[in-house]
Amino acid sequence: MSFLIFWDNSSPQGLQGPVARGISGILERPVEVVENPVILRGFDRTRNQYNASRILTDMQDIYTRQHGIGDHILIVTGKDLYIPGRDFVFGLARPNIRASIVSTARLRNGYYGRREDVYDAIDRLIKEGTHEIAHTLGLDHCDDIECIMFCPNTLDELDRKRKNLCPQCREKLTLALEEPIQD
Numbered sequence: 001m002s003f004l005i006f007w008d009n010s011s012p013q014g015l016q017g018p019v020a021r022g023i024s025g026i027l028e029r030p031v032e033v034v035e036n037p038v039i040l041r042g043f044d045r046t047r048n049q050y051n052a053s054r055i056l057t058d059m060q061d062i063y064t065r066q067h068g069i070g071d072h073i074l075i076v077t078g079k080d081l082y083i084p085g086r087d088f089v090f091g092l093a094r095p096n097i098r099a100s101i102v103s104t105a106r107l108r109n110g111y112y113g114r115r116e117d118v119y120d121a122i123d124r125l126i127k128e129g130t131h132e133i134a135h136t137l138g139l140d141h142c143d144d145i146e147c148i149m150f151c152p153n154t155l156d157e158l159d160r161k162r163k164n165l166c167p168q169c170r171e172k173l174t175l176a177l178e179e180p181i182q183d
């Protein structure tokens with residue numbers, strides 16, 4: 001079982017190292033970062049957003065059919081994401097193909113008219129990146145407002161979360177990480 005981040009060139013550069021280290025620290029597993037090789041389709045001109053579901057469907061085609069890699073993949077993109085029925089999403093995961101995506105668009109202070117702070121962006125990306133990867137490991141949402149698996153609807157709810165899992169989710173994660181490698 002390995003963890004791979006596809007860093008899209010639309011996302012802020014220079015954060016790769018700290019974000020990968022942060023996620024790796026929470027998962028207690030190595031996390032590798034590479035440049036995103038996937039073309040992100042699913043742009044909706046009227047919304048000026050990308051359909052996250054569509055992007056993960058493309059991942060399914062590319063990575064399970066052509067390569068069949070068993071990695072857990074997280075795409076980090078600067079594009080603003082939505083799924084049908086929702087105004088936006090911070091990220092999305094598709095556990096059956098172990099693929100997920102997170103957007104930096106709404107993780108930056110600048111989006112909310114606040115002063116940019118690279119450490120805020122890194123912290124949020126670590127939280128939401130770990131959240132999506134944990135979904136690919138089978139974890140669901142959690143009611144504990146400080147747990148990484150809590151599903152935030154706003155930036156404040158996201159910032160309220162700690163960079164860790166609650167004891168129950170930690171136990172689920174540990175079990176999931178112990179599962180034998182499938183391929």
Ligand SMILES: [Zn+2]
Pocket residue numbers: 131135141151
């Ligand atoms: Zn979630």
Ligand SMILES: [Zn+2]
Pocket residue numbers: 142143144147148149150165166167168169170
């Ligand atoms: Zn939890």
